[in-house]
Amino acid sequence: MKKITVKITSILIALAMVFTFVPASVVATEDVTEQTEQQEQVEEVVTEEEVVTEEEVVTEEEVVTEEEVVTEEEVVTEEEATTEEESTETVVFDDINHWAKDQILKMHAKGVVLGDDQGKFNPNNNITRAEFTAMVNRVFGFVAQAELSFTDVQGDEWYAEDLAKAVAAGYIDGYPDGTMLPNNYITRQEAAKIVVEVFGFADMSAVEGNEFADFAYVGEWAQNYVAIAKEKSYVKGYEDGTFKPQSNIRRGETVQMLVNSTGEIITEAGTYTEDFATNVVVRSADVVLEDLTIEGDLYLAPGVGEGEVVLENVVVEGTTFVAANANLAGEFATVVVNAPVAVNIVEQASITNFVVNNKAAGANITAIAAMVFEPKAAVKVNGQDVVAGSKVTVSGGGETVVEPPSSQDPIVEEEHSVYEFSFELPTEIVAEEDVEVAVTFAATEVKDLGYENVRFAFAVATDVEDAEVTFTAVDSEGTEYTFTNEGAWGPAAGFAIPADYTAATDWTLNFSKAGTYTITFQLVTVDGEVLVEGTQEVVVLEEATIVEEHSVYEFSFELPTEIVAEEDVEVAVTFAATEVKDLGYENVRFVFAVATDVEDAEVTFTAVDSEGTEYTFTNEGAWGPAAGFAIPADYTAATDWTLNFSKAGTYTITFQLVTVDGEVLVEGTQEVVVLEEATEEVIEEETTEETTEEV
Incomplete structure (x- = not known):
C-alpha cells in the first residue's frame, strides 16, 4: 500500500459515509451549482493525536472512516490507464485534497462526475437530489426519457433531462403531492434506496442481524434498502457502527458509494x-x-x-x-x-x-x-x-x-377498461361569447382495472394568431377551475378511477377570436403518460348568423258526437300556425288517408275549395295542384269535409302538410268510431225535430 501524505492546513478528515436515496424522489444532472461548504464541525474535528503535520505520513490503518480506506483492489485497473501516482498528480479539480480524491478522479475519468464551472468538485458539500440522479444516470448511460409532470420542474432546467431518464429507468417517481424537490439535499437512507433499486436488488431480502447500530432511526420504508446496501457493501457506515440515515449525504461520500456499488x-x-x-x-x-x-x-x-x-x-x-x-x-x-x-x-x-x-x-x-x-x-x-x-x-x-400457463394455476393478465371522451356542443359558437360544452368520460368496455394516480389534461390547438381559449368548470365539491389554452384537472398526486367510471362535466369555453380550433382532452398519469385521448374540432364565428325559422303549424278536427256507417258526416278540419315565426312553406300540398282493420271498408272524402272546385277521394288523396302551393307564416285555413264510412268500426284519419317531394312537414290524426246504426237517443231527437217541423 502506498503511503499517503496529508497536508493539514485546515484540519479536515471527513467522516464519510455511503448514501441512500428515497422512494421516488431523486433527480438531476450534476452540473452542480456552487453550494456553500457546510462544514459540520462535530464530525470533522480531529483530536490532537490525529493531527498530522505536512511531513508526517499516515498509514492505511490511521484513516478514520471505511469510506476513506482505499485498498489496492479499489485503485485503478489497467483499463483505466491511470496509476495511483498519476491520479494524484493529475489536476482536474482544485479542491479535492480530500480522503475521496482517488475515487473522485476515477469517476471523473469514467464520465460519472463533472464538477462546477469554477473547476471545483465541492466534495464536502451536501449533494442535491438532482445532482445525485445525474451521477447515477451517467453510471449506466440511461437514454430513454419519460414525460415529466412534476409541478416544480418546468422542463428547461439543467437537470430536467436527467429527471426524465430517472423516471423512465424506474428508480424515482417524485413525492405524493406531485413535486420532485430537485434542489433539496438527499439523505443517506434515500441514497441507499436509490442505489439498491437501480442496481437491481430491490426485491432481495436482507440477512437479519447485520444492521447498523442506529438502525432504529432508519425510516421503515428504507430499512430493507439500507440493510441490503450494507450486505452488498455499497455502504459501510461510521467507525462507531452507525449509519446516520437521516443525515444528508455529501458529494465525496456519494462518489465513494458509487465506487463501492459499481x-x-x-x-x-x-x-x-x-x-x-x-x-x-x-x-x-x-x-x-x-x-x-x-x-x-x-x-x-x-x-x-x-x-x-x-x-x-x-x-x-x-x-x-x-x-x-x-x-x-x-x-x-x-x-x-x-x-x-x-x-x-x-x-x-x-x-x-x-x-x-x-x-x-x-x-x-x-x-x-x-x-x-x-x-x-x-x-x-x-x-x-x-x-x-x-x-x-x-x-x-x-x-x-x-x-402455456397452467389452467390450474393460470396467470391472469388483468386488463384496463377502455374509456372514451365524448363532446356535446351547440350548433353555433361565436367569438368572445361563453359557450357550454358537455364533456363525458366513460368506460365503453368495462374490464378488470381502472387507473391510479391519473389526472385530466386538456389543451387547444389553432392557427389563429394570439388566440386564447378560456376553460372554466366547477367540480363536485364546488371548486372552480379556470385555465387558458391548457390545464389539468385534479390534484397533482392524481386520483383513482374505477373500471366502470363515468363522469360528465359541463365546461364553459370562451374563444377570443374566430377560427378553427381543435380541443383535446386526455386522461394522463401523473408521470405524463397519455392513457386516453379525445379531440373535438370547433369552428368559431366572428358573429352569430341570423337563422330564419319556419312557423309551427297544427291540424285540429271537429266531429259530431256520433257517426253512423253509410251516412254522410261533416268534419271541420282546421290547419293553423300556432307559433308564427319567420317563414311559411313553398310547394306544399295537403294529403289525407285512412287506416282501419275493417275488411273492405271504404271512406269517401269530399270537399269544395274556395273557387268552388269539388274534390272527392276514396281512402286517400291529395289537395292542391301537383306543383304545390305556398302558405304564409301566419297561415290559417278551415275546411269542411264530408266523410262517408261504408262499414262500422274504428278508423284513424290522418291529415298531413307535405312537400311535393313527399317530405312530411306537419301531421295530425283523429280516431273515429263508426256505428252500425244510430243510437235510440239520437233517433228520438231526430224524430222530435221532424215532428216540430211538421207542426
Whole structure:
C-alpha cells in the first residue's frame, strides 16, 4: 500500500459515509451549482493525536472512516490507464485534497462526475437530489426519457433531462403531492434506496442481524434498502457502527458509494482478459470479456446502445443483469434479462438461474444451452412467441418446448377498461361569447382495472394568431377551475378511477377570436403518460348568423258526437300556425288517408275549395295542384269535409302538410268510431225535430 501524505492546513478528515436515496424522489444532472461548504464541525474535528503535520505520513490503518480506506483492489485497473501516482498528480479539480480524491478522479475519468464551472468538485458539500440522479444516470448511460409532470420542474432546467431518464429507468417517481424537490439535499437512507433499486436488488431480502447500530432511526420504508446496501457493501457506515440515515449525504461520500456499488466501469471498446474482484458495469459497445472471472455482479448497461457485448468463457459469480444486446458464453450463477434486448446464449453456456423480468417485454432470446425458465413478460425464444408465465424448456442444441400457463394455476393478465371522451356542443359558437360544452368520460368496455394516480389534461390547438381559449368548470365539491389554452384537472398526486367510471362535466369555453380550433382532452398519469385521448374540432364565428325559422303549424278536427256507417258526416278540419315565426312553406300540398282493420271498408272524402272546385277521394288523396302551393307564416285555413264510412268500426284519419317531394312537414290524426246504426237517443231527437217541423 502506498503511503499517503496529508497536508493539514485546515484540519479536515471527513467522516464519510455511503448514501441512500428515497422512494421516488431523486433527480438531476450534476452540473452542480456552487453550494456553500457546510462544514459540520462535530464530525470533522480531529483530536490532537490525529493531527498530522505536512511531513508526517499516515498509514492505511490511521484513516478514520471505511469510506476513506482505499485498498489496492479499489485503485485503478489497467483499463483505466491511470496509476495511483498519476491520479494524484493529475489536476482536474482544485479542491479535492480530500480522503475521496482517488475515487473522485476515477469517476471523473469514467464520465460519472463533472464538477462546477469554477473547476471545483465541492466534495464536502451536501449533494442535491438532482445532482445525485445525474451521477447515477451517467453510471449506466440511461437514454430513454419519460414525460415529466412534476409541478416544480418546468422542463428547461439543467437537470430536467436527467429527471426524465430517472423516471423512465424506474428508480424515482417524485413525492405524493406531485413535486420532485430537485434542489433539496438527499439523505443517506434515500441514497441507499436509490442505489439498491437501480442496481437491481430491490426485491432481495436482507440477512437479519447485520444492521447498523442506529438502525432504529432508519425510516421503515428504507430499512430493507439500507440493510441490503450494507450486505452488498455499497455502504459501510461510521467507525462507531452507525449509519446516520437521516443525515444528508455529501458529494465525496456519494462518489465513494458509487465506487463501492459499481466496482469497475468499462467505457471503451476492446477485449478485456483480467479478472475482476468487484462488480463490473459495461457501458460501451463492442466490448469483449474473455477468459476471466468476475467475483461480483455484472451489468450490461443501456449505455451500450445499439451495439453488443460479447462474453467468451467468462465466469460470473454474482448476478448478470442484461440491459444491452449480448452474447453469453461461460458460467453464470444468475442471469436477469431486464430490457427488450437481443440475447444469444451459446450451447456451452451454463446458467444456474435464468430470469426474464417484466421489464424485458419484447426481448428476443436465442438459446442453444440447456435451460428452463418462466418469463414474466412476453418475449420471443428461438423464434417462438412466448407469453408471460409460460414454462420454456430448451434442450441442448436449441430444441424448445413452450408450455402455456397452467389452467390450474393460470396467470391472469388483468386488463384496463377502455374509456372514451365524448363532446356535446351547440350548433353555433361565436367569438368572445361563453359557450357550454358537455364533456363525458366513460368506460365503453368495462374490464378488470381502472387507473391510479391519473389526472385530466386538456389543451387547444389553432392557427389563429394570439388566440386564447378560456376553460372554466366547477367540480363536485364546488371548486372552480379556470385555465387558458391548457390545464389539468385534479390534484397533482392524481386520483383513482374505477373500471366502470363515468363522469360528465359541463365546461364553459370562451374563444377570443374566430377560427378553427381543435380541443383535446386526455386522461394522463401523473408521470405524463397519455392513457386516453379525445379531440373535438370547433369552428368559431366572428358573429352569430341570423337563422330564419319556419312557423309551427297544427291540424285540429271537429266531429259530431256520433257517426253512423253509410251516412254522410261533416268534419271541420282546421290547419293553423300556432307559433308564427319567420317563414311559411313553398310547394306544399295537403294529403289525407285512412287506416282501419275493417275488411273492405271504404271512406269517401269530399270537399269544395274556395273557387268552388269539388274534390272527392276514396281512402286517400291529395289537395292542391301537383306543383304545390305556398302558405304564409301566419297561415290559417278551415275546411269542411264530408266523410262517408261504408262499414262500422274504428278508423284513424290522418291529415298531413307535405312537400311535393313527399317530405312530411306537419301531421295530425283523429280516431273515429263508426256505428252500425244510430243510437235510440239520437233517433228520438231526430224524430222530435221532424215532428216540430211538421207542426
